[in-house]
Amino acid sequence: MFGTLNTYLSGISRCWTATDGASLASFLSLKDKHIMNSNLCLQNPENAVEKVLDSPIDELVCTHLKVLYYLDIEPRNFMEAYNNQCQCVQAIVKLLQYLKDENWCLPVMYTVCGDLRVLAHRCEEMNNSLKPGEILEKAADCLMSCFRVCAADNRCSEQDTKRLGMLNLVNQLFKVYFRINKLHLCKPLIRAIESSAFKDSFSLPEQITYKYFVGRKAMFDSDYKSADEYLSFAFKNCPGNFLRNKRLILIYLVPVKMLLGFMPKKEILDRYDVLQFYELSLALQEGNVRKFDDIIQRHEIFFIKCGIYLLVEKLKFIVYRNLFKKVYLLKQVHQLDLADFCAALQYVGEKDMTNAETHCIVANLIYEGKIKGYISHSHNKLVVSKQNPFPPLNTVS
Structure with a gap:
């Protein structure tokens, strides 16, 4: 494909003139067939590019061709390819600012930013970073520069606002932040999306990815009801033929459901x-x-x-709760001897369980709202409510 450099550059020129963002994105993608063409792998392509393309598209194409060069040489230099891909993203920022009243170039931004994240992952895997996560963190800074431009666009029309590109970038940033374990950096991004006037206008695949990551974050924050809501949306709307993605969502959704008292089929x-x-x-x-x-x-x-x-x-506390509920149903009284709970625990495998440890387990269950009652230490008894002493787990706040 694109036998000569001039053919390739002419194709880019046509896309630029026609404002064809999707086709231009393929010309700049590291997943496209053109990357196999050694004629496009140039260390210093500036002179040739500037003869065919004008600013600001020329800078973006030059950096892309340099990335191809470093991925083509033997041995491949992923770190230099990554550094040049960072320059590609900076060129995209300039492009977004140049096209201030248009958003047709958003597919180009998605492609270039996605390739940067993938290259950053590869560099991390090859231990090119002195500190784990350093390269990915720098990549996130580059992605944020694009996000700021999109978020700052104050046009209200869906036809030309760059704010429609925010969710794709947020999802890219989520993938980085989850990888380097900096989930606190997700909060301002979530606020930006939730307050966006266009939050219902984003594509369904982007919404599914967003809900998946926000659901996982809610899970880590112990907000299980929100996690259930977000992950359920992601699972329900993920197409059935994406079995791997549905399985991935389910791995997090199922334990959240179980914590809320819903057992899986x-x-x-x-x-x-x-x-x-x-x-x-x-x-x-x-x-x-x-x-x-x-x-x-x-x-x-x-x-x-x-x-x-x-x-x-x-989930172990739910096991304890269900075991203690069986003791309650067996005794059918509202003042339960804690020694009976201790004996039940010992019977089901907790051989070394002491009365003090049993008190702690019961106290935690009361604190979490899984048992309605109080401990009478003077009588060594658990006094439970006469109304619904073991409330359904999905009603526990």
């Missing part, structure tokens, strides 16, 4: 190959502490790799 978990959660749900419903611990230990690597180990660990 086996056929759904089987369809997306996450039956580990079905075993957990059985242990939860039974109040079987021993079984729960065995499942956690058996699937420990899976839970750690998915980043949900601590979240799954929190």
Whole structure:
């Protein structure tokens, strides 16, 4: 494709003149076939480019051709390619500012920014950074420069506002911030999107990605009802043929649902190959502490790799709650001896459980609203409410 440099540059010129953002984006994409053409891999393309293209598009094309050069040489120099891709993004910023009354170039911005993030990941994997996350953080700064230009556009018309490009950039930034574990930097981005007059105008795929990341952040913030809302939207609207994406969403949605008291159906978990959660749900419903611990230990690597180990660990208090509810249903009294809870815990595997530890577990369940009642220390009893002493988990705030 594009046998000569002049053919390639002429194609870009036509796209620029026709304000064809989608086609121009393909000319500048590292996923397009043209990157295999060695005629386009130039270390110093300025003279040739400036003969065909005018400012500001010439700078963007020059930096792109330099990226191709560093990805073509042996051995490939990913760090220099990344540095030049950063220059590509800065050229995009100038382009956005130059086209102040137009937004047809947004697809070009999406492509160039996405390629920068991918190159940054590759450089991090090759240990080109003195400090882990340093390269990705610099890439995020470049992406933010584009975001500021888009956010500053005060045009109200959907036809030409650059604010329509905000969500794509926010999703790119989420991917970086989650990777370098700087989730606090997501807050201002979320505020910007939620307050946007165009938040319902973004494309559905972008909304799905956004809801997925915001749901995960809510999960880490222990805001499980919000996490359920966002992740459920992402799962419901993700097309059925994207099995890998639906499975990824489900890995976070299922434990959130379980924390809210909703147990998953086996056929759904089987369809997306996450039956580990079905075993957990059985242990939860039974109040079987021993079984729960065995499942956690058996699937420990899976839970750690998915980043949900601590979240799954929190489910243990639901196991305790369901076990204690069985004691309550068995005794049918509102003043329950804490020694009975201790005995129940020992029976289901907590062999070394003491009365003091049992008191702590019960106290935590009361504090979290999972049991309505209070502990009478003088009588070593749990006094529960006569009305709904074990409220449904989805009603617990």
